[in-house]
Amino acid sequence: MRIDLVSEPGTAGRPNEDLAAAVVPAGGVGGAVLALDGVTPPRDGVTGCVHDVPWFTARLGGALQELLTARTGTLREALAEAVARTAARHGTGCDLRHVRTPQATVAMARWDAERVEYLVLSDAALLVERTDGEVAAVLDRRLAELPEAVRAQRAAVRALPAGSPEREAAGRAYGRAVEALRNAEGGFFTAAADPSVAARAVAGTLARPEVAALAALTDGVTRYTEVLRLGDWAQLSTALRKEGARAVVARIRAAEAADPDGAAYPRGKRHDDASAVFAEL
Known part of the structure; x- marks a missing residue:
């Protein structure tokens, strides 16, 4: 097994709101990859919470890493438990019902000798490279299909x-x-303070012998394909495997710098936090 991980802030001097992690349990059987993308609030900063987004992603990600290592329950159950644990750490000064309460998108996968489990919530993504060379992107399209x-x-x-x-x-x-439309019927869903959101995630299981590699990506990396048109999902997976995650992010940054105002490739931010965890099984 080989794991390659990168997480780079979109703007120098601004905290990275992503979290990327890989888990290799004791005993060396199986593992997990995880990418979270904290949702940046509007500039007025009103979130109903005394904590910032990096505080939230760090604690949600920490809880998920523990639960992924423990390997109990499904990924939906792990996400629900992690959201509940993080919500309990906020305290009375936080309005967890506020639409802008700290929250994140999620992409994760866990595997053992027999199966690969996956889960995606909002606009993070998971790439699955099969042993026959086919690459599939597991996506939650609700944010794109408003x-x-x-x-x-x-x-x-x-x-x-x-x-x-x-x-x-x-x-x-x-x-x-x-x-x-955030965390509302007819809209889209993110991991915030309500554990029931885990039931909204895109999740499933694959046979482990059919999977050659996995990549958990935040949308700062998926713009390689979805925004900047640098290559399709298969080409992105190949670049991660052959060139490495850092080289992929460098290519994204070069394309963004060549189109600073988004004239050729419209996007909400010139640069975004970019995280990728690639695992070659």
Whole structure:
């Protein structure tokens, strides 16, 4: 087994809100990969919580690593327990019902000699490379498939001049529309303070002998395929295996720098926190 991991902040001097981890249990049988992407709140900073996003991702990720190592229950059960544990650590000064309470997207997989379990929530991703060379991306498409009216708002924002007051105002309106759909029926779901969200995750099981490699990715890395068009999912998996996770992120950064205002490749941020955990089984 070989594991390659990178986690790089999108902006120098700003905390990395991602968490990336790999777990190899004592005894060396099986393992797990995990990538969390903390959801950056709007600039006004109102979240109803005294804790910041890195505090949340660190504690949610720590709880998940412990549960993945213990190998008890399903991945949905592990996520529910980790969310509950993290919620209990907030304290009375935090309004965990606030739509902006600290939260994260999730991609993880766990394997033993017989099977591979996987789980994805929101716009993180898991790549599965099979032994026959086929690569499949496990995705939760709900954030990408928001109601047409909201997607039209996003397109309208991106059509306005970067840095203009009009774009700033339209961006705030779009943000409010997305917030209204977060962890709501007909919208999309993230790991925040409600353990029941685990039931909303995309999850399943594969036969271990059919899987050659896995990669848990935050959306700062999936933009390689979904935004920057540097290659398809199979090419991304191959680049991670042959060139390494750090080289993949370097290629993403170069493409972003060549299109600083998002004119060719529209995106919400010029650079985003980028994390990848690649495991060649």
